[in-house]
Amino acid sequence: MAESQCSLCGSTRVQSLPLFVAMVGAGPGLRKEWLQPEEVSLSRGRPLLIVAVGVVALISGAILPGILVAVGGAVWLSRVNQTMRSNEKERKEWLGKRICLNCEKTFPPPT
Numbered sequence: 492m493a494e495s496q497c498s499l500c501g502s503t504r505v506q507s508l509p510l511f512v513a514m515v516g517a518g519p520g521l522r523k524e525w526l527q528p529e530e531v532s533l534s535r536g537r538p539l540l541i542v543a544v545g546v547v548a549l550i551s552g553a554i555l556p557g558i559l560v561a562v563g564g565a566v567w568l569s570r571v572n573q574t575m576r577s578n579e580k581e582r583k584e585w586l587g588k589r590i591c592l593n594c595e596k597t598f599p600p601p602t
């Protein structure tokens with residue numbers, strides 16, 4: 492009972508958000524914020540390439556530039572990984588989200 496009650500207006504007309512979106516369809520009544528976050532696809536290839544270039548520079552004697560480039564590539568790579576992880580988390584969370592049919596507030600699944 493408590494899990495299917497709106498925390499804003501107290502209505503019990505609460506439904507699964509993915510189900511609600513599927514029912515509303517792509518009509519004009521559909522709001523952008525109800526949709527599942529789009530999947531971010533970033534390539535790890537380019538940051539990895541930068542790291543490789545830095546390592547090659549390092550090996551061939553350009554120590555300081557090699558370190559700078561390799562570290563820069565590694566930082567970029569970790570940002571790419573972080574962005575992809577949080578995007579994946581948001582998309583998963585959306586699957587459990589609920590919407591109040593009375594006030595249209597969306598909220599995360601009960602924990």
Ligand SMILES: [Zn+2]
Nearest residue numbers: 497500591594
């Ligand atoms: Zn409500």
